[in-house]
Amino acid sequence: MSLPRIAVDAMGGDEGVRVMIEGAAIARRQHERFKFLLVGDEERIKQALEHHPNLRGASEILHAPDTVSGDDKPTQALRRAKTTSMGLTINAVKQGDAGAAVSAGNTGALMAMAKLALRTMPGIDRPALSGLLPTLGDTDLVMLDLGANTDCDARNLVQFAIMGAAYARIVNNLPSPRVRLLNIGSEESKGTDTLRDAATQLKALADDLAMSFDGFTEADKLSRGDVDVVVTDGFSGNIALKSMEGAARFVADLLRRSFSSSLRSKVGFLISRPATELLKHHLDPNNHNGAVFLGLNGIVVKSHGSASAVGVANAVAVTARLLEENLTERIQADLARMGTEAIRTTGRARAATINGENAA
Structure with missing residues (x-):
């Protein structure tokens, strides 16, 4: 074929x-x-x-x-x-x-x-930019949005989660990706109304989809490998991404400076070269290149x-795999299985609760 x-x-x-x-x-x-x-x-x-x-x-x-x-x-x-x-x-x-x-x-x-x-495909309000970030785990982290939408509501975040989970199932061969929302803390009470609303919706919807929703995560835990998909708005996601890239360059430059500071350091570099080459490979953004506009x-x-x-080859290879695995059709199937009305209903229930609290 x-x-x-x-x-x-x-x-x-x-x-x-x-x-x-x-x-x-x-x-x-x-x-x-x-x-x-x-x-x-x-x-x-x-x-x-x-x-x-x-x-x-x-x-x-x-x-x-x-x-x-x-x-x-x-x-x-x-x-x-x-x-x-x-x-x-x-x-x-x-x-x-x-x-x-x-x-x-x-x-x-x-x-x-x-x-x-x-x-955008039916059931998706806005496309999201999703990328792969290195972790200490066995697979890369799928993160979205990385800059396409600076301001998002709860429904956008829920849609991003559905698309990110479908993407993770393909690129990382995960039957049920672990999904979390990026927040300032892992406690249920932390964050904005938008984040808590999105969390409520995802808890209600996760059982109907091939993913598990594990609540919130913080930015300092993105590289640990204990989560597969992290969802956020494009403003926060872009800052988090560039912070990680900057930290990677800082570590690489610091090692380079340290190993060239003296003759003893240069000898130490030769001894530890296999480990430093592995670190360099892991931190090289070319090995994780290829961000996808999901939802189109x-x-x-x-x-x-x-x-x-x-790096370009990796981006093209990601593209080829998404075509081979029918990414667009998989996202559409997840949306159809869930039903876009479910998002609307859960969101309205949350809004009614908030309005009731305000009235009280």
């Missing part, structure tokens, strides 16, 4: 065509059944493909005369969607010419284009703009 091809925005990212094509070529060796639609400057793509015959034979090029820059506002990018590599990449999914899209370009522009072109009628994956070819 032939699988839908993957559309790649070849012009996205800090280094553009060379890294995007090399990354796609690496991923192609891992997923030989897939075909690719490479979107961007045709001549530059052809030149890059000369070094990757395995990808060249499995690809078609779609010329795009324009690109979206990192400084473009979403409104500016939307006006040029029909001529930019990013816009044409998303449009290929909309038209059915590709099953999924990958871009390392401007996140805000990609979100705006994807939402306008593909729309189509798969769109965001690669980090500074990703290496290996």
Whole structure:
């Protein structure tokens, strides 16, 4: 059975065509059944493909005369969607010419284009950006939202949890992911009304879905490996993500400085090199690259703009797996099984309780 091809925005990212094509070529060796639609400057793509015959034979090029820059506002990018590599990449999914899209370009522009072109699936109000974060456990942590929605209500958080659980079941092979809401404490009384309302809804719904809801978790516990999916609004999620990335860079730079401080330290580095290389691999964001816009009628994956070819390959590999495992259909099935009215009913019950308390 032939699988839908993957559309790649070849012009996205800090280094553009060379890294995007090399990354796609690496991923192609891992997923030989897939075909690719490479979107961007045709001549530059052809030149890059000369070094990757395995990808060249499995690809078609779609010329795009324009690109979206990192400084473009979403409104500016939307006006040029029909001529930019990013816009044409998303449009290929909309038209059915590709099953999924990958871009390392401007996140805000990609979100705006994807939402306008593909729309959100029935039962989902807003798409969420979900990524994989390293942990001390056996699997990576699925976390969402990482920046697509800065302000969320309880219903949004419940929908994010349903989508995140479906994603975790695919990428981490988990039959019943452990889901928690990010909060300032683990006690039921902690947090905002929105968080407590979302927790009430998830407790009522978890039994009908392939997930377990374990209440709240705090930011300092994200890397422990005792939770599979962490749900939050995009404002808090983006801060948490960048804090973790900053901490990882701090540790790496501190080790590098310590090991180069003296001759004895350099000898110590040689002795401990296998352990430091393992640490470096675990903390390298390229090995966890590929954030997914969940909730759209189509798969769109965001690669980090500074990703290496290996990082791009991981983003493309994530995309391929989501296509193979029918992520969109699985989320739709979960929503249908749960029934969107269940969210509304639970939310109304919570609102009635709050109003009753206020009246009293």
